[in-house]
Amino acid sequence: MLQKEEALQLNVMNVIKNNRKTTEPKQKKGIAETLFDLFISKRLSMLILALIAAGSILGTIIKQGANESEYLTVYSEATYRIINIFGLDDAYHSLWFKALIVLFAINLTLCTAQGLIRFIKEKRQTDIPEFDRLSKMELNLRVDNERKEKAIGVLKKFYRLIRDENRGLILEKGIPSRLGVFIIHGSIITVLVGSFIGLVFGFKGFLILRVGETKDHVTARGGHQDMITLGFALKCKDFKASYYPEGQPKDYVSTVEVIEGGTIVKEKDIRVNDPLYHKGIRFYQSSYGKKTSFLFHVADEAVALTEQEPFQKKGLALMVVRFAEEIHNLGPGVQIAYLEGDRPQSRWFLLNVEKMKSQVIGGVAVRFDEIREESYTGIEVARDPGVFVVWTGFALMLLGLYVNFFTYYRRVYVVSAADGIIVAGYALKNKEAFKKEFEKLKEDIYGSTP
Amino acid sequence: MAAHHKILGIVTLLYLLLFFMHTIYFAWRKEKVLSLMRGALYIAFGLHTVGIALRWIESYRLNIGHVPLSNFYESLIFYAWCIIGLLILLRKRLAHTNITFCASLIALLLMGFASISPSVQKNIEPLVPALQSNWLHIHVATCFIAYAALAISFIAGMFYLVGQKRIMPTKETLEEINYKSIIIGFPMLTSGILTGAVWANYAWGSYWSWDPKETWSLITWIIYALFLHARTTRGWKGKATAIISVVGFVSVMVTYFVVNFILSGLHSYAT
């Protein structure tokens, strides 16, 4: 028979480790059971982790999101086919990578749940060990009757009393240390849940605003370029880029107004590292530049067109497709494409030639007024309702790591003996530190003399 | 030449001196050399600290004041400082000449690379908008403390794998050093990754974007998680875990050097 002391230690240490049931005779297992055993196995979790790492490496070696011709200049036709089949040009969003993450989540959840259940069910050993076991413990100490009271006082100051009976006392410290592992694994699950919430209920988009322009929708990032309506409008009042004397960029600032139902509800300078937050949506300074816009009068209404941006009005659909600074020495001009019925047509407008400045397209008078250089600001837009869950996960992870690695469990017994008491104790991990702690206890009990 | 450049130059020479003192000690085994070495290490670390502090002060004199953790040069200097700092902090555990030899050699290489390589910009540069954040300090500091601890685990792992019996600390000691450094390195690496993610969310609107540096830090993190699991859940010991810690550090080096020079992304210091 195992000594109780050892049994306790083994018990405590094995609660989580022991995943294989040992003795039961081999029975045919059902499929469900076999699958369950597979998904909960620690060998599988190490394999999955290694595969996720390997897949991530592939994604950093192979250029992501390039187009076919770019790949074919680097890889052979056959290699490109493999890249294509396995989605290695967008590895982190490929089916197999997502499958690995899901598998990882299942495995981790099952392992953690199993460990937690065992931890809760585990019977706490609260018997006081036999006399000779105590004296065999790594750390033990005899205290005479004279100092008995003092010793117990010191111990009670350092440890929590969990049992007090005739034969002696049990004290302990650092129970939470055993929760560290659950906190760590729980935190990883929390982060995964948070990012999933973000994926499902959030969006990412971008917004280009010329100075003076107002928009209430943004272009969604990824796949199909849908428009997302914000529910309020954003107006760019000003954009400024400033530089250090040596020429390095110092600051990018977009001054914006949030407009709701015609009234300005907020004004803010958006900077890099200082986003605007409004109604769950964040706006980040991301890029800037200059854009040429072309001022037209379309049927007596002033409009600003930009290259490649379609314009629609009164059954007229047109778009600036080309801009030239100088056309046959006649000055600047733009080429306008439009639909006549269903047929695409195009026509040049020249700013300095009266006849080609005002023209009639599809029965509508169109006049080219001005070319204007305007700065614009590029703003990243994100809504992520899962981000606080992710932050919670992060905080838990750091807490769990601290608890797991820097706190530890130890137990101390106090048993009456013929001429005093025996104080004996052990630690589950970090025995060295416990030894030091025990030395210090000795000092406290006996004073500084050894 | 600015004072901090001079002082850091002297520090580099001191690490070189330390390298020679170790070789002399290995040849002679004189107790006296050992205490000289200890003295040289403290002086080098002290001057190293002064050099970094002067650089910090100098940046304020130039009106672009910021903690010297903002470009590749400054990170190399800080990394070497962290390694030697850890050596001094854990001097009781790490008091093995083989380990101090390798650690100061790594510090020498980092300092030498920082001062000699033409591709490393040595001047104090103003902070570009992306780096103007308090997250910069905590992110860079935690990452490099982690890298320093992991460098020590690498040294222990390497000695475990290639060491001969005679001059080594015992295999048990090496294993202990390896594990203990990962216990420091892993939570620090985790902190580095997490603070980086929080910062990225604040600056770019996304806490994770699979940028090469992020991805390699994740790979590194997974490797050390595998180390811990192999040890605790599967009872791996000795050679097997030593190999994982060596591989883990190779991954650290890829994250730090290779990604900077070959795979560009959001993290190239310049943008």
Ligand code: HEM
């Ligand atoms: C990236 C993901 C993971 C991280 C960062 C992680 C982290 C950790 C850490 C730090 C420890 C403590 C090790 C020690 O004290 O030396 C640990 C232990 C453990 N982990 Fe994980 N883990 C991860 C994934 C998993 C998965 C997927 C499983 C489930 C199959 C798992 C099961 C365990 C078990 C059973 C222990 C041992 C607990 C003990 O012996 O007290 N871990 N993990």
